[in-house]
Amino acid sequence: MSVYDAAFVNTQLSKRTSIFGLRLWVLIGILVGALIVFSLFLLSLCFISRRNRHRRRNRKPLTPLVSKEIQEIIPNPQPNELHLDIAKSAAAAAAEQHRRVVAAVAFSSGESKGGGGGGVGGGGGGSACETTSSFGSGSISVGPEVSHLGWGKWFTLREMEDATGGMCEENVIGEGGYGIVYRGVLSDGTNVAVKNLLNNKGQAEREFRVEVEAIGRVRHKNLVRLLGYCVEGAYRMLVYEYVDNGNLDQWLHGEVDSVSPLTWDIRMNIVLGTAKGLAYLHEGLEPKVVHRDVKSSNILLDRQWNPKVSDFGLAKLLCSDHSYVTTRVMGTFGYVAPEYACTGMLTEKSDVYSFGILIMEIITGRSPVDYSKPQGEVNLIEWLKTMVGNRKSEEVIDPKLPEKPSSKALKRALLVALKCVDPDATKRPKIGHVIHMLEADDLLFHDERRTVGESSRSHRDYHHHEQKDSSRDRKPAGGEITDQSEDDNSGKNLAHPTRLR
Numbered sequence: 001m002s003v004y005d006a007a008f009v010n011t012q013l014s015k016r017t018s019i020f021g022l023r024l025w026v027l028i029g030i031l032v033g034a035l036i037v038f039s040l041f042l043l044s045l046c047f048i049s050r051r052n053r054h055r056r057r058n059r060k061p062l063t064p065l066v067s068k069e070i071q072e073i074i075p076n077p078q079p080n081e082l083h084l085d086i087a088k089s090a091a092a093a094a095a096e097q098h099r100r101v102v103a104a105v106a107f108s109s110g111e112s113k114g115g116g117g118g119g120v121g122g123g124g125g126g127s128a129c130e131t132t133s134s135f136g137s138g139s140i141s142v143g144p145e146v147s148h149l150g151w152g153k154w155f156t157l158r159e160m161e162d163a164t165g166g167m168c169e170e171n172v173i174g175e176g177g178y179g180i181v182y183r184g185v186l187s188d189g190t191n192v193a194v195k196n197l198l199n200n201k202g203q204a205e206r207e208f209r210v211e212v213e214a215i216g217r218v219r220h221k222n223l224v225r226l227l228g229y230c231v232e233g234a235y236r237m238l239v240y241e242y243v244d245n246g247n248l249d250q251w252l253h254g255e256v257d258s259v260s261p262l263t264w265d266i267r268m269n270i271v272l273g274t275a276k277g278l279a280y281l282h283e284g285l286e287p288k289v290v291h292r293d294v295k296s297s298n299i300l301l302d303r304q305w306n307p308k309v310s311d312f313g314l315a316k317l318l319c320s321d322h323s324y325v326t327t328r329v330m331g332t333f334g335y336v337a338p339e340y341a342c343t344g345m346l347t348e349k350s351d352v353y354s355f356g357i358l359i360m361e362i363i364t365g366r367s368p369v370d371y372s373k374p375q376g377e378v379n380l381i382e383w384l385k386t387m388v389g390n391r392k393s394e395e396v397i398d399p400k401l402p403e404k405p406s407s408k409a410l411k412r413a414l415l416v417a418l419k420c421v422d423p424d425a426t427k428r429p430k431i432g433h434v435i436h437m438l439e440a441d442d443l444l445f446h447d448e449r450r451t452v453g454e455s456s457r458s459h460r461d462y463h464h465h466e467q468k469d470s471s472r473d474r475k476p477a478g479g480e481i482t483d484q485s486e487d488d489n490s491g492k493n494l495a496h497p498t499r500l501r
């Protein structure tokens with residue numbers, strides 16, 4: 001370009017335009033700048049949207065703050081596929097009851113609703129299924145009413161709020177896997193415990209009521225009484241008699257003095273009362289009720305230390321499922337019977353197993369699983385068997401016991417506990433038999449010795465912890481059991497359970 005041309009362009013660019021009197025070169029500069037900014041803006045938009053798409057693709061499902069142990073395996077329509085789901089809300093997980101393991105396994109066949117396995121039946125002989133019809137097709141009215149089955153009351157949400165002070169923090173007694181429990185006082189002055197269920201899974205009102213009615217008709221002095229319930233909107237609440245002396249777990253493992261108020265006699269009374277409550281569920285109802293979660297925190301105590309089993313029927317109540325046949329394994333880590341945990345096969349013998357663990361816990365003051373203990377002592381059964389095998393049964397007694405029991409009484413309790421936790425469910429005694437063993441005099445007790453030998457042997461096989469010692473298991477000639485004097489070393493007898501007396 002010549003000097004003349006350059007001067008011309010310069011003159012043209014320097015001319016003022018009609019847009020705010022700006023010179024042409026200024027205008028061109030503004031336009032170019034705006035174009036660059038706009039392009040950059042488009043580019044960044046593009047980049048952000050690509051990044052979001054990428055994130056969405058890689059995002060993992062959010063895991064709520066729930067204890068690892070509080071998980072539920074939800075049945076999948078395909079029997080061989082299981083997927084994990086959260087059984088309890090984060091609030092429930094924050095509760096102290098972190099040991100709960102809830103597993104549900106779906107099988108293409110198994111127990112049916114209201115069947116012997118997990119059915120909840122009423123004392124009047126009707127099953128949960130049968131009571132369904134008693135509700136007919138009538139719509140459910142809102143408002144307080146006395147259940148027409150005559151056992152309890154249907155409370156309104158308002159009544160529940162009044163009773164519990166608006167479900168305020170101060171009235172919270174505790175929090176379990178099923179929900180929060182509040183202390184309350186009804187308008188007639190009755191003290192109650194109100195359990196606000198977290199896990200109703202959208203259970204239909206009528207279905208819930210049928211189940212509760214069935215459970216509510218169960219009456220026994222060693223079972224916590226269900227006084228009524230509340231079904232309103234999404235709320236599902238259960239109203240229980242208030243048991244005013246805490247639960248066994250608190251008294252065994254909570255902050256108590258170095259000398260426990262639970263004497264041996266009180267402990268054995270708790271064992272016996274619990275057995276009687278379970279016997280009523282197993283043998284006094286048709287269809288029978290399997291508790292599924294026998295453990296120390298579910299044994300409530302009154303001021304006279306009488307035990308009352310709570311939470312029975314809850315497992316069933318919260319697991320009803322009409323759509324397909326389901327077997328759910330519910331229980332608490334350390335208490336669940338091996339066959340139930342492994343296969344979902346549920347019989348009342350699963351409760352007997354948990355009850356055996358409970359006896360061990362009561363004798364020793366130890367938790368079924370305690371990771372703060374040295375290796376070899378973490379698992380209560382393993383440790384107890386080893387101690388008994390090493391003739392140290394006197395050393396398993398809870399050091400907080402004010403007075404040691406007699407050797408005979410200790411052996412009796414250990415014997416019953418060992419029989420209850422036999423890995424072979426068919427060899428476990430029925431709970432009614434357990435009561436006989438606990439109450440029996442020496443004569444009756446003699447008959448149990450051989451069975452204990454078998455029970456102890458099968459434990460060894462099951463856990464592979466002890467060396468096989470054929471001489472230990474050998475019975476005297478003719479299969480007779482040698483009697484030992486009552487003053488014999490208890491460890492010796494327990495190490496040779498066929499000679500237990």
Ligand SMILES: Nc1ncnc2c1ncn2[C@@H]1O[C@H](COP(=O)(O)OP(=O)(O)OP(=O)(O)O)[C@@H](O)[C@H]1O
Pocket residue numbers: 097100173174175176177178179180181192193195224240241242243244246247293297298300310311
């Ligand atoms: N009827 C009742 N009277 C007095 N206290 C009760 C009653 N029912 C439950 N509780 C107390 O409320 C607390 C929570 O009970 P809940 O049964 O919900 O939980 P849990 O048995 O400890 O655990 P989970 O339900 O997970 O097995 C416990 O401390 C229990 O002792």
